[in-house]
Amino acid sequence: MASKPAAFAAVTPAIVEELRGIAGASNVIVDAERLEAYSHDETSAEEYGRMPEAVVLATDTEIVAAIVRLANRERVPVTPRGAGSGLSGGAIPLYGGIVLSLEKMNRLLELDVGNMVAVVEAGMVTNDLAELVQGKGLFFAGYPMSLQTCMIGGNIAENAGGGKAVKYGVTGRYVQGLTLVTPKGDVVRLGGKLSKDVSGYDLKRLVIGSEGTLGVVTEAIIGLVGYPTAKSDLLVLWKTPREAIDAVPAIMAKGLAPTSLEFMDRLSIRASCGYLNESLPYDEAGAMLLVEVDGSDPAKVEADLIAIGELCEERGALEVYVAEDRNNIERIWNVRRNIAEAFKVQSPVQSLEDIVVPMASIPEIIPVLERLSAAYGMTIPCYGHAGDGNLHATLVKDPGMDMATWRRNEDLCLRELYAAVRDLGGKISGEHGIGIKRKAHLARLVDPVELELMRSIKLAWDPNGIMNPGKIFDPDGAPVPDGAPGMAP
Ligand SMILES: Cc1cc2nc3c(=O)[nH]c(=O)nc-3n(C[C@H](O)[C@H](O)[C@H](O)COP(=O)(O)OP(=O)(O)OC[C@H]3O[C@@H](n4cnc5c(N)ncnc54)[C@H](O)[C@@H]3O)c2cc1C
Structure with missing residues (x-):
């Protein structure tokens, strides 16, 4: 467990008894074997995981309120938790305390x-x-x-x-x-x-x-x-990631309003296909765009999809496939949905990123990733919600690189990547959040006035700082200056 700030108290046997009285004995977990499942999310358990002292499975709002009142009275940290599928360490109980799981409140x-x-x-x-x-x-x-x-x-x-x-x-x-x-x-x-x-x-x-x-x-x-009754998908193959990404603002600027505009580079497709034992026609392709159009008028959906396909062909796409039946569409989406999982299995030492830039600037990101990959000797596969300007570049440790070099290079690489993103008017997370994983970088990159406003809000809502402490920013920490050691958490 990270050393607990002096302001926080431990979960004592008396507190456990009180929790049992509020939530029912079967809804309070204190044995280490069962607590382990609540000590991590989908970030690396080895790097970020922390054990809670108790887990409470809440069953209604009044029970949640009574537990939080108790925790606030005793100064015990509380970490709310859903499924633990988060990718920034948000549901990890950094200072121990109580994990408040909502899994039984599912009606x-x-x-x-x-x-x-x-x-x-x-x-x-x-x-x-x-x-x-x-x-x-x-x-x-x-x-x-x-x-x-x-x-x-x-x-x-x-x-x-x-x-x-x-x-x-x-x-x-x-x-x-x-x-x-x-x-x-x-x-x-x-x-x-x-x-x-x-x-x-x-x-x-x-x-x-x-x-x-x-x-x-x-x-x-x-x-x-x-519910959109008409839906159609295109799979567009490109020779290089750059050509694929360059097409994204062009599609959006046409006003064709796709429902989805997803990007996958070759490494991402290969990893996910391997993981699923699936095959997509990507042999020649350096990257793919998966485009979906939906609506209530099948003719309009079809017309928009054809217009997007033609635009891609004009821009030099290798192939444009129309996924005609639901089975094929689901197969392709399954490959897209499983990329993160596939990389976790294939390359457990990695940093899954979530950068977001204004949509018209997205073509500028691929050259940055290519430069960083060469400079720091790491593979950086990339996929994501290109139509939102949101890409999941993933820094992957080369098997030959020792851990100390990896940690140093990961940190330096992230600093450069985030600075490039900031210079394009972007942010370091589009959807996965800051949590523990990006906290030090946020402190370094965010406008100090904005950070101070966030701290004031936190203090006003949570004067004892018990609610999910240690996430996003530290309440009273100064911004981390450039060059400070230990940027990588
Ligand atoms: C394979 C994979 C694909 C993913 N794809 C996407 C994607 O496309 N888009 C995306 O945005 N994310 C994605 N994620 C990340 C993750 O699934 C989302 O962030 C999701 O919203 C987290 O939900 P959860 O219930 O698992 O939350 P948890 O991981 O349990 O918690 C996440 C955060 O929410 C807080 N929290 C949870 N429940 C509550 C509550 N009831 N009240 C207050 N705070 C609460 C926690 O304290 C924590 O800070 C993906 C993750 C994986 C593993």
Whole structure:
């Protein structure tokens, strides 16, 4: 466990007894074997993992509130947790304390078709919501690629994006209301079944993307749209990643509004195909674009897809395949969805990045990655939501490189990459968040005034600093200067 700041207390046997009294003995975990599952997320457990002292499986909002009140009284850290699929260490209990898991709060509370909203508990698995509403001809559009495992509360806390964000936007666009347990243990309902609300500060928006540092989301009112009945996909093969990425702003500038515009370089495709035992026609290709268009008018969907295909051919695409049946479309998307998992298995020592730049600047990123790859002797495969300007470049350790060199090169490489991204008007995370993984870099790169405002907000909401401490920024730490040692956490 990272050394606990003096302000935090340990979870004593008396506190465990009190937790059992609140949540029920079977919902309180203290044995090390079962605690282990809550000590990491999808970042490297070896590098970032920390053991909690207790895990509580909450079953309703009042129980969450009572636990948070107890933790606030005793100064014990609380880390909210969904499925633990996060990629920045957000759900890791950096200073031990209590992990508050929402996994048992997984009910659909109401499907209000008249208002086009679903009211759900925060522990509902995202895909369960998607499937439940689809049965009523409705669509939850703001979901990430990890929808089979992640939970709505985690999506809200990270303001998750995904493969359809080009057209539909990210999770936050669909969050109309929230039930939040504040770090003092009060319950507050923000927003409602409303599509407009300027009644004071928009606290709901502040909670969205705050990575569990401002409270525990227990319920959410999720806006829905009509399920798109027509859908068609293109797989476009390019000789080089650069040609593929250069086509992205050209497609967007045509106003053709694809639903998805995903980029995969050759290494990413190969890794995922190998992992899935799948084969795609990529032998000649250095990169692919996966383009989806959807809507309610099949003729319009078809026309837009043909226009995008023609544009790609004019720009020198090697091949343009139309994925005609649902099976083929699902096979291709499965390859795209499994890239991160495939790299984890193939190259466990890596740094999965999440940079985002203004869409028109995305062609400038590939040459930066090529330069950094040569300079630091590492492979940097890349894939991601190119239509959003959001790329998952992944720094991969060469098997021949020793760990000390890897750590130094990783840090130097990230510094250069993030500086290039900043100079293009971009940010270091588009959807995975800061968590522990990018905290030191954020402190170095963010405007000090912005950082100070964030710290003031945290202090006002959470004066004892118990809610997910050590994430995004340190409440009273000074910005980390350039050249400071130990930038890589
Ligand atoms: C294969 C793979 C693909 C992925 N694809 C995408 C993608 O396309 N887009 C994307 O955005 N992300 C993606 N992710 C990352 C991850 O799935 C998302 O960040 C997801 O939203 C996390 O949800 P979770 O329930 O797993 O949250 P967790 O990992 O459990 O927690 C994430 C953060 O949210 C906080 N939190 C969780 N629940 C609550 C709550 N109820 N109240 C307050 N705070 C809470 C935690 O404290 C933590 O800071 C992917 C991950 C994997 C492994």
